[in-house]
Amino acid sequence: MENNLExxxxxxxxxxxxxxxHIGHIVGSYLNADIFVRFQKLLGNDxxxxxxxxxxxxxxxxxxxxxxxxxxxxxxxxxRSMRTDLEGLNIQLDNFSGTSHPNHIxxxxxxxxxxxxxxxxxxxxxxxxxxxKLMRFLSDRYVEGNCPYCNSAGARGDQxxxxxxxxxxxxxxxxxxxxxxxxxIIKSTVHWYLELPKFEEELREWLATKTYWKDxxxxxxxxxxxxxxQERGITRDLDWGVPIxxxxxxxxxxxxxxDAPIGYLSSTKEWAxxxxxxxKWKDYWLDQNTKMIHFLGKDNIPFHTIIWPAxxxxxxxxxxxxHDVPANEYLNLEGEKMSTSRNWTxxxxxxxxxxxxxxxxxxxxxxxxxxxDSDFSWEDFRKRVNSELNNVxxxxxxxxxxxxxxxxxxxxxxxxxxxxxxxxxxKEVYKLxxxxxxxxxxxxxxxxxxxxxxxxxxxxxxxxxxxxxxKVKVKKSExxxxxxxxxxxxxxxxxxxxxxxxxxxxxxxxxxxxxETIVWANIxxxxxxxxxxxxxxxxxKIEEKEVKQQLEILQKNxxxxxxxxxxxxxxxxxxxxxxxxxxAKILSAEKIKKSNKLLHLTISIGNEERSVVAGIxxxxxxxxxxGKTVPLLVNLKPCKVMGVDSEAMILAVQGDNELALLHPDKxxxxxxxxx
RNA sequence: GGCGGCGUAGCUCAGUUGGUUAGAGCAUCGGAAUCAUAAUCCGAGUGUCCGGGGUUCAAGUCCCUGCGCCGCUACCA
Numbered sequence: 001m002e003n004n005l006e007x008x009x010x011x012x013x014x015x016x017x018x019x020x021x022h023i024g025h026i027v028g029s030y031l032n033a034d035i036f037v038r039f040q041k042l043l044g045n046d047x048x049x050x051x052x053x054x055x056x057x058x059x060x061x062x063x064x065x066x067x068x069x070x071x072x073x074x075x076x077x078x079x080r081s082m083r084t085d086l087e088g089l090n091i092q093l094d095n096f097s098g099t100s101h102p103n104h105i106x107x108x109x110x111x112x113x114x115x116x117x118x119x120x121x122x123x124x125x126x127x128x129x130x131x132x133k134l135m136r137f138l139s140d141r142y143v144e145g146n147c148p149y150c151n152s153a154g155a156r157g158d159q160x161x162x163x164x165x166x167x168x169x170x171x172x173x174x175x176x177x178x179x180x181x182x183x184x185i186i187k188s189t190v191h192w193y194l195e196l197p198k199f200e201e202e203l204r205e206w207l208a209t210k211t212y213w214k215d216x217x218x219x220x221x222x223x224x225x226x227x228x229x230q231e232r233g234i235t236r237d238l239d240w241g242v243p244i245x246x247x248x249x250x251x252x253x254x255x256x257x258x259d260a261p262i263g264y265l266s267s268t269k270e271w272a273x274x275x276x277x278x279x280k281w282k283d284y285w286l287d288q289n290t291k292m293i294h295f296l297g298k299d300n301i302p303f304h305t306i307i308w309p310a311x312x313x314x315x316x317x318x319x320x321x322x323h324d325v326p327a328n329e330y331l332n333l334e335g336e337k338m339s340t341s342r343n344w345t346x347x348x349x350x351x352x353x354x355x356x357x358x359x360x361x362x363x364x365x366x367x368x369x370x371x372x373d374s375d376f377s378w379e380d381f382r383k384r385v386n387s388e389l390n391n392v393x394x395x396x397x398x399x400x401x402x403x404x405x406x407x408x409x410x411x412x413x414x415x416x417x418x419x420x421x422x423x424x425x426x427k428e429v430y431k432l433x434x435x436x437x438x439x440x441x442x443x444x445x446x447x448x449x450x451x452x453x454x455x456x457x458x459x460x461x462x463x464x465x466x467x468x469x470x471k472v473k474v475k476k477s478e479x480x481x482x483x484x485x486x487x488x489x490x491x492x493x494x495x496x497x498x499x500x501x502x503x504x505x506x507x508x509x510x511x512x513x514x515x516e517t518i519v520w521a522n523i524x525x526x527x528x529x530x531x532x533x534x535x536x537x538x539x540x541k542i543e544e545k546e547v548k549q550q551l552e553i554l555q556k557n558x559x560x561x562x563x564x565x566x567x568x569x570x571x572x573x574x575x576x577x578x579x580x581x582x583x584a585k586i587l588s589a590e591k592i593k594k595s596n597k598l599l600h601l602t603i604s605i606g607n608e609e610r611s612v613v614a615g616i617x618x619x620x621x622x623x624x625x626x627g628k629t630v631p632l633l634v635n636l637k638p639c640k641v642m643g644v645d646s647e648a649m650i651l652a653v654q655g656d657n658e659l660a661l662l663h664p665d666k667x668x669x670x671x672x673x674x675x
Numbered sequence: 676g677g678c679g680g681c682g683u684a685g686c687u688c689a690g691u692u693g694g695u696u697a698g699a700g701c702a703u704c705g706g707a708a709u710c711a712u713a714a715u716c717c718g719a720g721u722g723u724c725c726g727g728g729g730u731u732c733a734a735g736u737c738c739c740u741g742c743g744c745c746g747c748u749a750c751c752a
Binding site (some may be wrong): 022207216219220223247299319330331337346367372373374375377378384387388390391392394396398399400401402403407445446450454460461463464465467468469470472479537538539540541564592597598603612613614615616629636639641642646648650651652 | 676678679680681683687688689699700701702707708709710711713715716717743746747749750751752
């Protein structure tokens with residue numbers, strides 16, 4: 001049997017170290033990986049589970065500046081908080097590292113050098129705009145100016161929206177930094193590009209062997225390939241990152257997406273060192289029998305299916321390539337898209353203040369966004385915990401144990417002969433267990449969850465049909481057989497459900513008092529004696545008021561953020577006086593074709609009419625707003641938006657999810673100025 | 676507008692490569708039972724599988740088209 005051992009290297013996508021863990025991270029790449037790892041361990045396979053934080057990049061360095069501490073401090077703080085949260089959810093990685101650890105720097109530099117020496121990196125001299133005020137290079141989309149072709153204002157460095165022409169940022173007339181509004185200077189710089197087009201052929205061939213990948217992943221990758229691969233810059237002018245290992249490259253680092261996946265390797269090496277077997281990582285990374293499986297959310301697919309394999313394939317060491325990339329879709333929250341910037345999510349740390357980690361594991365597993373986006377709601381959470389975990393599984397365990405204690409002093413032995421119903425029942429349970437194995441192997445956690453709950457349902461049904469409470473009074477041995485079978489069912493459950501609710505299943509395992517360990521091979525091996533031990537409730541119920549409380553917390557947090565978010569620097573009155581805002585009447589409105597947000601309005605400010613483009617089409621239909629009076633910023637520099645002249649700007653207010661026009665409190669004649 | 680996805684019971688969703696009478700859980704209603712965490716078990720269901728057209732002996736499933744919703748993207752809040 002030992003010869004058949006399979007070897008897995010499982011990873012959860014590195015989490016960006018500028019915040020805490022929330023349920024999106026968990027459902028996207030941690031829980032499904034942990035479940036898979038636990039399952040493989042039950043099978044006795046050799047599994048190593050690796051992860052960590054993604055520590056570099058602009059957002060972290062900006063955050064550090066804001067808070068006046070070093071980026072490393074920020075990163076360390078969140079790395080620690082994530083470890084605690086993962087522990088609270090019983091997600092057990094073999095190593096949780098971070099890309100700012102020293103190992104990682106060296107590994108990433110090696111990757112860079114190997115690619116360079118193999119001829120897959122191209123060095124490009126380029127001129128780039130530089131914002132002197134912020135001391136930062138500006139990528140094309142952060143520069144705007146007048147279009148050299150149609151001369152309309154507001155053209156971005158990469159494209160003019162008025163005439164649609166693709167631009168070179170250097171051609172812009174009167175360029176401005178979008179970040180500071182200052183006029184940027186032109187500075188020359190050097191960057192390295194990964195020449196992805198060179199990999200196309202190889203990648204296609206490699207991908208053709210991945211027939212077993214999930215459809216959503218395969219389609220995504222093919223889409224990318226068919227559009228044609230572009231070379232991608234892998235360096236940036238920044239100081240918080242992995243330095244480029246070449247002469248005269250001060251102030252240049254590797255772009256985060258390049259070094260992040262290398263974190264899987266450096267984290268493995270760190271694991272090996274901690275075990276005092278520094279070469280042990282090679283057992284995984286250099287052994288072609290290792291199946292490397294990356295768990296991640298759909299936004300991460302191209303990096304792991306195109307760029308990362310390309311990078312790996314040109315290293316000297318002969319690393320393995322990803323075997324599978326089971327990407328999950330997104331989880332919504334109460335029907336709305338999750339968003340950390342709006343604080344619309346459930347933070348693990350907060351969750352754990354109120355509920356068991358096991359419950360979240362179960363609910364997220366039962367409702368995982370495997371094939372399409374799914375929704376997490378607190379009401380659904382309550383229902384699943386109460387009517388599934390408690391009523392079906394918890395109650396089966398409880399009624400069996402309590403009955404056994406009451407009538408058999410807590411000990412049940414295997415009957416010599418089993419009735420036909422008992423045999424049939426066991427057979428059915430084994431069959432389901434076998435199906436669960438398939439589900440787990442295919443990452444179908446959702447299905448596995450339903451299936452093990454079905455096993456518990458079989459148990460309840462069998463208990464009822466056998467009526468041991470009647471038999472115990474007349475044929476005590478028959479009633480004992482019923483209990484025995486129920487214990488068998490519980491025993492199977494401790495194995496098949498343990499990847500999803502490991503803690504509860506361990507408790508149950510102790511409760512029913514059997515010596516056999518929880519491993520998959522024991523499923524069909526009947527136990528001979530069950531002896532009760534510290535019988536307790538496995539789960540508690542969630543009350544309606546707890547759901548209400550969580551919903552209130554969500555709403556409260558959401559508002560708090562909006563308030564804090566909108567402080568701008570103090571200004572002088574003269575600054576305000578520069579604005580000419582007048583009350584205007586909307587004369588006509590029509591949709592701008594090819595846009596779903598823009599309306600073309602004709603507006604009157606008394607003696608004058610203007611053409612205005614407004615981005616309000618999502619909240620206002622043209623016919624609804626004709627005749628309305630609204631505030632209008634009159635002296636905004638005119639520009640063209642999608643080919644339409646905009647000679648002023650309507651003022652509107654942004655609510656949580658909608659936009660609202662403003663309206664004077666009294667009847668005011670159009671053209672009146674606001675001050 | 677471009678790209679991608681989705682539309683199945685009141686709700687949340689399963690439906691493998693086309694193949695009997697379209698399923699599960701929850702909720703609802705009726706019944707049984709009283710070992711158990713007011714838990715369980717049995718029964719009753721209800722469906723224009725978004726609309727229309729096509730391919731086929733056969734379409735929820737494949738093709739075309741219309742509508743609706745979502746995501747990414749572009750966009751003067």
